[in-house]
Amino acid sequence: MTSLIDQLIGFVSANAWLAYLTLFLAALLEAVPVVGSVIPGSTIILALSALVPGGELKLQWVLLAAIAGALIGDGSAFWTGHRAQKEILNTWPLTNYPRVVAQSEAFFRRWGAWAVFLARFVPPIRAFVPITAGALGMAPVRFYAVNIPAILLWAPAHVLPGVLAISALHQYAGMPHHGLGKHYWILTVIGGAIIVALAAWTIRRRHGGGAIEPATKQSR
8 A cells, every 4th residue: 555655646746747637627527517516526636735745746736726627617617507598407417417406596596696606615516506507697797706706715725624734744743745655545544534424414414315316207
């Protein structure tokens, strides 16, 4: 395990652009309806941000990749809905997820512009609210006035915990800044367990205890 982790860190160090591309795609795909509900983008961003303190990745580029991906992802979803209008909410593959679409629509109608801001921090609704906002006729200027500040807060909120956790271990637990070795997999396992637990709790709380699943013929 130690050798595999060391090899992974060495690979990222030598091919940092792939890590930044992965961060970008993770943030972008989280905003794609349906796809964003299953892509563990937040987990990927948090995991890769843990490589910042060791110098394998640069904080400013990690943040930029996450911000750019989220902006393009949310913007693309919004404009898709804006151009197609409400009809897109009744087309495939959204028709396979009527409950989530209905929840997103109700969430947007209740909170208005605030729904765009809040949804950025609530998986998996954030994969549906931008397209819903566009489909329901939200003005582009108003959308970006809320979406951009939300993303500028969302990115540090996902990146900095990993950076701070590793930095704290460097400082207080005596971990070296390079060659994290056998300690790194322990942190990975603990961090992954916490993330999965929080994600499951959030999904159950927001969606009545069930995961997002396609509608069956009986439920239609």
